[in-house]
Amino acid sequence: MMATYTNENHNNWDEYLQKFALCLRSMVNDTTGVPPALLVLGRNIPLPVDRVLKGDVLECPSEIVKKLINTIPRALLDLLEHVKDRIRRKHQLNKSYFDKNRRDVSFNVGDKVWVRNHQLSNAANQTSRKFFPPYIGPFEILKKTNDTYLLKMKKKFIPKRHVTDLKPYSDPLTDTVDQNVVNDEPTNDISQAGPSLRPRTRINYREKDLRRRN
Structure with missing residues (x-):
């Protein structure tokens, strides 16, 4: 994000830090499901466009403070329970992804x-x-x-x-050999003798094509 706003000399990156911070604090987190500002302040940060659309506030500032004092603690408790449940479920989901290809292997001393x-x-x-x-x-x-x-x-x-x-590690010298696969005794059974060793006949497809035309 910062690389998009920096110039060619890379000397103006600190001019947009407050804007980047506002963006990060107002974005909805994938794990918690709420913006970070809502968890810290108990309310969303009003953006400049929100201030313009809201217009003049008719209520007294003290009345607004009283409403916030009465509503924020109760809302924060419900919000924290919701966030804890989301974090717990997100951890379980990430654990299932991590353990998907994990092998339960254990070795002993001397192996x-x-x-x-x-x-x-x-x-x-x-x-x-x-x-x-x-x-x-x-x-x-x-x-x-x-x-x-x-x-x-x-x-x-x-x-x-x-x-x-x-x-x-398995030692190839100590591995047992399957006796059904390796058999040194000769066999006369045609079904077990493998492929036939009869001589192969060469077919001249050119002569065959000429005969077909004639």
Whole structure:
């Protein structure tokens, strides 16, 4: 917003601060559903156009103050309850969005894990980030604190990582092999022998087309 009103030299940005502040205080907040000025002052800030349209005030200023004293506290209590309910529901909605793709994973001390690779591109070494492996490791877990883990890593790496940066490691040498998939015994069953090994015949489509014309 401020960049729209600043000049080319960027030396007049402070001339519109009060107008920007009025705009921010009068805008309806997405979470609370009311302008910030209504929560702080108990009323909306009248804009210049509102003052022009309202015209002359016939009531005495003291009468206006008495009405505000009697109505603002009661209205503020109802408003605060409404705002608290909106904030509570907004937090639950944001939490559901945040937890939508979150995996409930937990590791123990001594487990080996893969760690997300945050290595950046380096033009001097002619390396690009998109060609790096997404995970590095495996590394052993030394300590667990809630969702944060201390790993046994080299000095150039950050040893403390959050669970979102970790991935379980499985040793390929200890994994069991499915015996139904791998079978070293030969079989004579045609249905299990796989594709046929009969010689392929080459078709000359040119001669076939000439015969069709004749």
